[in-house]
Amino acid sequence: MTSHKVGELAKATGLTVRTLHHYDHVGLVRPSGRTASGHRLYDESDVRRLYAVLALRQLGLPLEDIGAALAGTSGLGELLTRHREHLDRQLVAIRTLHAHLTTMLATLDDGVGVTDFLALIREVTTVDETVKQYFSEAQLAELAERRSRLGGQEDVQRKWQDLIPRVQRAIDTGTDPASTAGRALAAEWMSLLEAFHGGDPGLRDSLYRMQADNSERIRREHGGPSPEQLDFIRRANAAS
Structure with missing residues (x-):
């Protein structure tokens, strides 16, 4: 059976040796063997597991969720759904921030003082609590983008x-x-x-x-x- 040393596997996957050591430490990808001098050896099943980890990492899942999915203690579909919802919230936050920055850059001039700039930030980013009761986060992001396009x-x-x-x-x-x-x-x-x-x-x-x-x-x-x-x-x- 083919075995891979940690350095060889790191080079093949583009990971660092330190990352592979960390995966071993947290129990995510543990080598099945050791050399006589104690160095890690990964067999083909270990390599397949590592590539499964990398595939899930590409989707942005945290290591603890990847471990749970591979162990079968948590359904992959449930994890991916939860992660997609997390990404949706991040996208809304990024859209809102981008719109706020666009509005401030359009309004800002070179002579603005710190006090004026802070007032501008408050004016752009503050949303009345009443408004939040009627509009979702995604809708608030859309309104912020519309405001930036209209220039205030x-x-x-x-x-x-x-x-x-x-x-x-x-x-x-x-x-x-x-x-x-x-x-x-x-x-x-x-x-x-x-x-x-x-x-x-x-x-x-x-x-x-x-x-x-x-x-x-x-x-x-x-x-x-x-x-x-x-x-x-x-x-x-x-x-x-």
């Missing part, structure tokens, strides 16, 4: 601050929601909402639920629309 929300906020009073004036002057003017206001309204949810049904539904559950707070703290204004827009949209 200041322009959108200004447009809302201009549009909401115009809708109220239309109501006060008795404008018919089904009129050309009413339908134009509704189209502008829906366009601004589109900038937020990008046509994604999940984001749109989460936004509507958040608005419905927190309409009074949104109106009081952020100048959001009143029920009367929302009803005007709904009727204008129905007439379109």
